[in-house]
Amino acid sequence: MSRMHYHTKVHSKADRGDDEKLTQAYVLVRRGVCRGDNKDMQMKATWYQYPKYLPRFSYNQGLSLIEIMVSLLIVSIGLVGFGMAIPMQKDTIEAMKEERIALLLAKQIMEEIQSKAYEDPDQTPVLFGFEPGENAPRINFDDIDDYDDWNKNPPQYPDGTILNGENETPDYQNFRRQVVVENVDNSDYSLIRDDGDTASKRVTITVSSTTVPEPFKPIVIRWVANREGMELLY
DSSP: OOOOOOOOOOSSGGGOOOHHHHHHHHHHHHTTOOOSSOHHHHHHHTTSOGGGGSOGGGSOOOOOHHHHHHHHHHHHHHHHHHHHHHHHHHHHHHHHHHHHHHHHHHHHHHHHHHTSBSSOTTOSSOOSSOOTTOOSSGGGOOBGGGGTTEEESSOBOTTOOBOBSOTTOOBOTTEEEEEEEEEEOSSOTTSBOOTTSSSEEEEEEEEEEOSSSOSSOOEEEEEEEETTEEEEOO
């Protein structure tokens, strides 16, 4: 790097002095501030260009090659991080969308089951699960326990239409919808009893994703139904 030369030529011996003091005087004059007794030196300071009398370290010598390289490295790291954040954000938005769909599927079949009778009104004795002559699709189900062990991927409409994106249906091929109905103790809903032994039926709906890894945790809705009504557990 070439060495810069500093001009120190002054008009007279009286003008020769400390460069830093002269610089200070120049700055004060430029700012309209009168300071010090040597007003003659302050006035003469205005005749010289400001950079000539600055200390060497005050010169703006620009950026060195190392400084430029460090700056470029910092910018590059920032751009890489930003580029990685975009697909991660996209995946998060897609996962939230799929979770909302799963919740919708769970609520749909929950409302469908709750609209059915507690037990088959046309069968004596009452059986747990399918009664004679009953079978899928769900449009033929007439009581709660008919839904026991229902497990479909993709999910279906009550009439058996598969929700796979064909025939103007929504594309839910990556979702599985399951229903389990169990007889539980009338006072302790955590205790499972033999089918048909109690007056309480616990219904568990689970909607999950078949994608690996799963973009969301399975949606689970559980409640207990009896002849008087229902109690939502979670």
